[in-house]
Amino acid sequence: MVGNRLVLLTMAVLVGCGGDRDGGAAGDGSTRDLQRPAVDASAPMNDRASTAAAKKPAPKVAAKPAAKPVARTLATGTAISAKFDAGISSRTHKAGQKLTGTVSADVKDKSGRVVIPAGSKVYVTIAAIHESERKSDKTGKLLLTPTKVVIGGRSYPLSGSASALDRTLKDRKTNAGDIAKVGVGVGAGALLGTAVSGGSTKGAVIGGVAGGAVGAQRAVETQDRDVVVPVGSRLKVTLAAPFRRSI
Numbered sequence: 001m002v003g004n005r006l007v008l009l010t011m012a013v014l015v016g017c018g019g020d021r022d023g024g025a026a027g028d029g030s031t032r033d034l035q036r037p038a039v040d041a042s043a044p045m046n047d048r049a050s051t052a053a054a055k056k057p058a059p060k061v062a063a064k065p066a067a068k069p070v071a072r073t074l075a076t077g078t079a080i081s082a083k084f085d086a087g088i089s090s091r092t093h094k095a096g097q098k099l100t101g102t103v104s105a106d107v108k109d110k111s112g113r114v115v116i117p118a119g120s121k122v123y124v125t126i127a128a129i130h131e132s133e134r135k136s137d138k139t140g141k142l143l144l145t146p147t148k149v150v151i152g153g154r155s156y157p158l159s160g161s162a163s164a165l166d167r168t169l170k171d172r173k174t175n176a177g178d179i180a181k182v183g184v185g186v187g188a189g190a191l192l193g194t195a196v197s198g199g200s201t202k203g204a205v206i207g208g209v210a211g212g213a214v215g216a217q218r219a220v221e222t223q224d225r226d227v228v229v230p231v232g233s234r235l236k237v238t239l240a241a242p243f244r245r246s247i
Contacts, residue, residue: 069246072115074107080149080237081105082122088164088229090131090140091172097126101235103149115245121150122237124162132169132225140169140227146237151245160240166233169225 082101100121107116123146130141144162148155 071244071246072109072113073245074109074115074239074243076239076242078107078239078243080107080116080122080239082235082237083232084164084229084235085231087231087233088126088129088142088167088227089170090129090142090227093126093129095126095128098147099124099126099144115243116149116151120152122158122162122235123147123149124235124237129227131172131227135223137225138169139167140225142167142227142229144235156243156245158237158239158243160238163236163238164229164233165236167227167229170228172224172226 080103082103085100085102088099100123103116103118103120103122106114106118109115124144125147127143127145128141129143132138132140142164144164146158146160146162148157150156
């Protein structure tokens with residue numbers, strides 16, 4: 001009997017200990033706070049690069065070398081065709097006056113590259129100008145000297161000669177000089193007629209008429225005629241030295 005009681009008591013103790021362990025484990029599980037801390041989803045994200053990365057200089061890009069200017073040359077004897085921007089007359093123009101012309105066609109080098117484009121301005125100076133004083137003179141006197149050409153606002157010196165290809169002569173009205181020429185003819189004829197006829201009035205009249213005819217003819221032959229160059233007429237410039245332009 002005593003032995004049975006000891007066995008039962010021992011079993012009761014063992015059962016009690018096991019229950020405490022289970023209860024403690026259950027109690028620990030029920031009271032432990034396993035929730036994660038709350039996260040504020042409205043807070044802005046910090047996506048900025050680090051200070052070191054922000055201060056890092058951008059990589060340098062190698063600059064392309066500038067293109068070197070290319071020189072284009074027109075040979076001596078090259079002709080530049082242009083048109084006068086204004087007319088010329090020996091009655092109104094004097095030596096030293098400056099004139100302009102507009103280049104009418106591209107001027108190219110031997111390789112076919114344009115050196116002086118159409119529309120450029122050619123400047124010339126009147127070196128000498130004079131009306132024609134004799135009927136045998138078909139041109140009068142007009143000498144032009146080219147000085148420069150302006151291309152795209154930049155000036156380049158020119159060396160050569162210039163010609164007005166369409167110049168003409170225009171008769172002037174009879175002036176005091178022409179009348180004086182006729183008067184001299186009449187007087188000379190009268191004196192000659194008087195001397196030949198022995199001093200008679202008839203000889204003077206005949207001589208005067210003859211002298212007048214000679215004077216009139218002389219006046220016609222020596223009548224002044226102005227050199228005239230119409231506006232828009234052709235101007236030709238011929239280079240006396242190579243012309244160079246850098247492009």
